[in-house]
Amino acid sequence: MPADTSEPAEPSRQRGTYAKGIARRQEILDRAIEVFAERGADRTSLRAIAREVGVTHAALTHYFGSLEELLVAVYEESTVPARQPSAPAEDATPVEMMIKSARINRAIPGLVQLYSTLVATALEEGHPAARTFATGRFTRLRARLADIVRHQQDEGRIRDDIDPDAVAALVVAASDGLQTQWLLDETAPQHEALALLDRLLRPAS
Amino acid sequence: MPADTSEPAEPSRQRGTYAKGIARRQEILDRAIEVFAERGADRTSLRAIAREVGVTHAALTHYFGSLEELLVAVYEESTVPARQPSAPAEDATPVEMMIKSARINRAIPGLVQLYSTLVATALEEGHPAARTFATGRFTRLRARLADIVRHQQDEGRIRDDIDPDAVAALVVAASDGLQTQWLLDETAPQHEALALLDRLLRPAS
Numbered sequence: 068m069p070a071d072t073s074e075p076a077e078p079s080r081q082r083g084t085y086a087k088g089i090a091r092r093q094e095i096l097d098r099a100i101e102v103f104a105e106r107g108a109d110r111t112s113l114r115a116i117a118r119e120v121g122v123t124h125a126a127l128t129h130y131f132g133s134l135e136e137l138l139v140a141v142y143e144e145s146t147v148p149a150r151q152p153s154a155p156a157e158d159a160t161p162v163e164m165m166i167k168s169a170r171i172n173r174a175i176p177g178l179v180q181l182y183s184t185l186v187a188t189a190l191e192e193g194h195p196a197a198r199t200f201a202t203g204r205f206t207r208l209r210a211r212l213a214d215i216v217r218h219q220q221d222e223g224r225i226r227d228d229i230d231p232d233a234v235a236a237l238v239v240a241a242s243d244g245l246q247t248q249w250l251l252d253e254t255a256p257q258h259e260a261l262a263l264l265d266r267l268l269r270p271a272s
Numbered sequence: 273m274p275a276d277t278s279e280p281a282e283p284s285r286q287r288g289t290y291a292k293g294i295a296r297r298q299e300i301l302d303r304a305i306e307v308f309a310e311r312g313a314d315r316t317s318l319r320a321i322a323r324e325v326g327v328t329h330a331a332l333t334h335y336f337g338s339l340e341e342l343l344v345a346v347y348e349e350s351t352v353p354a355r356q357p358s359a360p361a362e363d364a365t366p367v368e369m370m371i372k373s374a375r376i377n378r379a380i381p382g383l384v385q386l387y388s389t390l391v392a393t394a395l396e397e398g399h400p401a402a403r404t405f406a407t408g409r410f411t412r413l414r415a416r417l418a419d420i421v422r423h424q425q426d427e428g429r430i431r432d433d434i435d436p437d438a439v440a441a442l443v444v445a446a447s448d449g450l451q452t453q454w455l456l457d458e459t460a461p462q463h464e465a466l467a468l469l470d471r472l473l474r475p476a477s
Contacts, residue, residue, distance in 0.1 A: 107397055107398075179395065180392070180395045180396050183388075183391065183392035184392045184396075186388065186392070186452060187388035187391070187392035190384065190385045190388050190455055190456070191385050191389075192312055193312075198456065201456055202456045205453050205457060205460065206457065209453075209460070229468055229472075230461070230464055230468065232461050233461045233464035233468045234465075234468065236450060236453060236461050236462070236464070236465040237446055237450070237465040237466075237468060237469055239449065239453065240445065240446045240448070240450040240452075240453060240465065241445045241446050242445075242449075243445070243448075243449045243452070244446060244448045244449040245441060245442070245445040247395070247445075247448070248414075251394060251395070251403065251406050251407045251410060252407050252410060252411065255410065255414070256435070256437050256441045257441070259435055259437070259438035259441070260438045260439075260442040261442075262438075263434055263435065263438045263439065263442060264442055267473070271476060
């Protein structure tokens with residue numbers, strides 16, 4: 068992995084400059100995203116990816132460390148805001164925000180499958196990169212949604228007799244779980260169930 | 273795989289009788305369950321399992337077809353009612369039933385991880401055994417919970433203005449998703465979120 072320095076490194080015949088290294092890493096990552104979209108992320112190897120991307124196994128290890136870290140980088144690169152068509156509206160409820168974000172992710176080939184694989188990997192022993200990714204995503208997402216719940220409770224748009232942290236965890240779980248059910252079986256009532264949760268969270272009218 | 277016949281087959285020097293085959297399959301399966309509990313199910317191979325179980329790769333393929341089919345068999349064998357300490361009480365709500373079943377599964381080493389791996393595998397292309405397993409589990413579980421919702425709506429224990437199929441899908445998703453969040457981070461409010469959902473589904477008192 069390139070050293071974290073703001074000074075440009077001296078050119079080196081082995082690796083080129085730091086800026087070149089960053090560009091090369093990005094180039095490999097962009098190509099890896101295409102490869103995963105075509106092949107899927109399951110039970111592939113760093114060696115097979117290197118072949119398809121057109122780099123050596125050593126180069127891939129140099130830039131990403133392991134297959135697991137490459138998978139995390141592919142997922143994060145695919146979900147950065149710049150790659151997403153538009154942010155959810157400010158006044159969306161937490162459930163509406165998750166619906167929108169799930170729709171955007173579903174449009175990127177292989178992304179939902181990659182997410183499931185990373186979470187399943189995180190649950191197994193001995194996968195620190197996947198675990199850091201999954202734990203971090205859930206922690207940040209719950210905190211962000213809980214803030215929105217508090218704000219919308221103050222505005223009278225969400226019931227004020229429910230715990231914002233519990234609501235946030237429930238909304239994330241429902242969104243992830245219903246996405247899985249729907250991907251396996253399009254007759255699963257994903258939309259109905261999310262609309263129901265949205266309704267249950269509103270104050271009785 | 274042994275032929276499906278109720279007539280006992282002629283003894284054969286290759287495989288022994290049908291009954292012997294069944295017993296041998298069960299013996300391998302029991303040992304495989306122990307191996308998975310110790311090692312985890314991720315990115316292992318049929319060959320490595322065969323070595324640990326103490327059978328040949330050919331024998332394992334003969335009885336289970338593929339690693340994927342063996343993983344499904346391990347999961348199903350580990351969750352058959354006979355292996356579970358006690359069935360949920362008849363008058364439990366759907367959320368309470370899922371809480372109880374999650375607690376039982378969590379006590380079996382590696383089982384929740386194996387479940388996540390099977391579901392993630394099912395979402396990828398080209399894994400018919402995992403897909404049949406995951407789709408079947410969700411379909412049966414939703415149907416069973418929806419029946420209970422209808423019954424408890426008639427009894428006035430669940431709100432009667434909500435769709436039983438949507439409730440069932442929501443409860444399964446919440447249970448699966450919250451279990452994952454909690455396994456990654458024990459500060460995730462799994463119990464609070466499930467208790468909240470249970471409360472939201474009850475009629476206003």
